[in-house]
Amino acid sequence: MQERNRTEISTLGEFGLIKHLTDHLKLTNDSTKYGVGDDCAVLEYPEGKQILVTNDLLLEGIHFDLTYVPMKHLGYKSAMVNFSDVYAMNGMPKQLVVSIALSKRFCVEDMEDFYDGLRMACEAHGVDIVGGDTTPSLTGLAISITCIGEADKRQVVYRNGAKETDLICVSGDLGAAYMGLQLLEREKTVFNQQMKESAEAAQPDFSGKEYLLERQLKPEARRDIVEALAKASIKPTAMMDISDGLSSELLHICTQSGVGCRIYEEHIPLDYQTAVMAEELNMNVTTCALNGGEDYELLFTVPIADYEKVCHIEGVKMIGHITKADLGCVLVCRDGNEFELKAQGWNPLK
Amino acid sequence: MQERNRTEISTLGEFGLIKHLTDHLKLTNDSTKYGVGDDCAVLEYPEGKQILVTNDLLLEGIHFDLTYVPMKHLGYKSAMVNFSDVYAMNGMPKQLVVSIALSKRFCVEDMEDFYDGLRMACEAHGVDIVGGDTTPSLTGLAISITCIGEADKRQVVYRNGAKETDLICVSGDLGAAYMGLQLLEREKTVFNQQMKESAEAAQPDFSGKEYLLERQLKPEARRDIVEALAKASIKPTAMMDISDGLSSELLHICTQSGVGCRIYEEHIPLDYQTAVMAEELNMNVTTCALNGGEDYELLFTVPIADYEKVCHIEGVKMIGHITKADLGCVLVCRDGNEFELKAQGWNPLK
DSSP, X not given: OOOOOOOBGGGTHHHHHHHHHHTTOOOOOTTEEEOSSSSSEEEOOOTTEEEEEEEEEEEBTTTBOTTTXXXXXXXXXXXXXXXXXXXXXXXXXXXXXXXXXXXXXXXXXXXXXXXXXXXXXXXHTTOEEEEEEEEEOSSSOEEEEEEEEEEETTXXXXXXXXXXXXXXXXXXXXXXXXXXXXXXXXXXXXXXXXXXXXXXXXXXXXXXXXXXXXXXXXXXXXXXXXXXXXXXXXXXXXXXXXXXXXXXHHHHHHHHHTOEEEEEGGGSOXXXXXXXXXXXXXXXXXXXXXXXXXXXXXXXXEOGGGHHHHHTSTTEEEEEEEEOGGGOEEEEOTTSOEEEOOXXXXXXXX | OOOOOOOBGGGTHHHHHHHHHHTTOOOOOTTEEEOSSSSSEEEOOOXXXXXXXXXXXXXXXXXXXXXTSOHHHHHHHHHHHHHHHHHXXXXXXXXXXXXXXXXXXXXXXXXXXXXXXXXXXXXXXXXXXXXXXXXEOSSSOEEEEEEEEEEEGGGOOOSSOOOTTOEEEEESOSSHHHHHXXXXXXXXXXXXXXXXXXXXXXXXXXXXXXXXXXXXXXXXXXXXXXXXXXXXXXXXXXXXXXXXXXXXXXXXXXXXXTOEEEEEGGGSXXXXXXXXHHHHTTOOXXXXXXXXXXXXXXXXXXXXXXXXXXXXXXXXXXXXXEEOGGGOEEEEOTTSOEEEOOOOOOOTTO
């Protein structure tokens, strides 16, 4: 372990900490009129723009495990998952408000690391941090992020516009973030076991599995896809980001659009490392891709007339098509068998 | 105790719960284009309006104690404290996004009560609920509320515009919410002690102290004051809401405006019940009013030329005036003694 300074938050106090973390934030967007430091942030958007608002509440022990997630990555990912929601509306994220509740376990350096990651994500996506509050917590860390974005009035894409015969597309590949999580959980168990038995443990070897870790610890929201769609003059009929798993998201689109769908196992995009890891863990890789979650890829539908155009967008795969509602939501397997897609949300009793 | 139904959240699941809570929400504002049910809420504000954004993260055990705060009141208050931040910018709240993390201790009926309170507050202030997420938590309840409001471009009031000779005004009265908290905490201790000794306890008698409880459990954000200021054609030079105590807020205004202030103990507005309760608890009532917090009143400064106009606004008191920075921030006591005002924020080591 690296030696680190530890400055107690009490040495700065609440207002001192906020000032310390937010003092040098740069504001770069025209729509940002006033950032951190008053009762509200103040924004102003030009006529013709619609404003997109999303919020995520992330809790230690539920959404992240600090035994293997560094604070800097946590800051980065917390921002990314919110940007992803804005891209899913075919918009561009512009401002971010963060509120953090932290227990005495955390020090000023932890918060600096968190903000470093947050800032890095914001700079990469042209987003201004316009609100940054901190508050105490009895146990662990809680993070609330609100992201505000914009889209041309006529370009906003909802979940409810998918039509029969539309093509179903996904960006990137699926299941890798979930495999990364399994890998980290496994190594954590091994590490804890070794520490128990001999009070020392070997550092885990992740070579050949870097992509899985990166997908779990440092996801990238797909701004490039939204830009590519605009460039190709494609307005999807429906879109959302894949955070709970392809299966669950596809069912949302179908329910809200009043349609069915048919997707093909052989077309679901997978990375080589995902397949290897699933094999190693004796899991079905398609199940991981369907239900794994945290991919932060975009799932969207386009009219069949856009087939040619969408073919030329790098990193987008067509996995099936929209059908009449009464045909249901169907996965066609490699062997020709068909299965009904099932949703999975969190369930506190599970 | 009243008999209540208890429906486990697992019977609805995540998506079922969200749907159950948000299904019948009415959207009433022109600026709300799409509410709950997609990746983002979609808003559209007319030209000339600036958009105000604020977020609060409220945690069980830190910001509220469910042994004496009913869920409905919690919902109501959670919304109010955010509206208050928007009024503090001289704006009107229009949309609200809520994210809730809850442990297995909570049931569907708890969430219904919370939403009832939230909705009641929103209806009273013309605010649309446009986002409502729920997520599990390991321990207790965490609530994140984002409020979006609007103000005419030229009417937004910051904390940094107070000028020498400006009058310092506050709405309502101060310290009552803090006294309400002391009262509830005292009765909780008595109740627990009685239960320990004889397994039964008398219901506490709060008669004559109703106002203190109401100020703590059901605060009202001062929309009426913002409306009265507009009607009187007064644009404050600086404004904020009093959530951490008069003393702390006044120091924020003075620091950010680069000025000093002089306020008079005899002019600080107090309710009779606040004074009686302070006496009963052997506390200095002025200290309670200065540092108590949770008043959600408005603190603002106006040019001395507005003296006549501000005199006619009901429920507003002038408590002092702005001075040169080098004169400091001073409280003049009834006996003529002068004290330097001190800030108090949270400090996790205290």
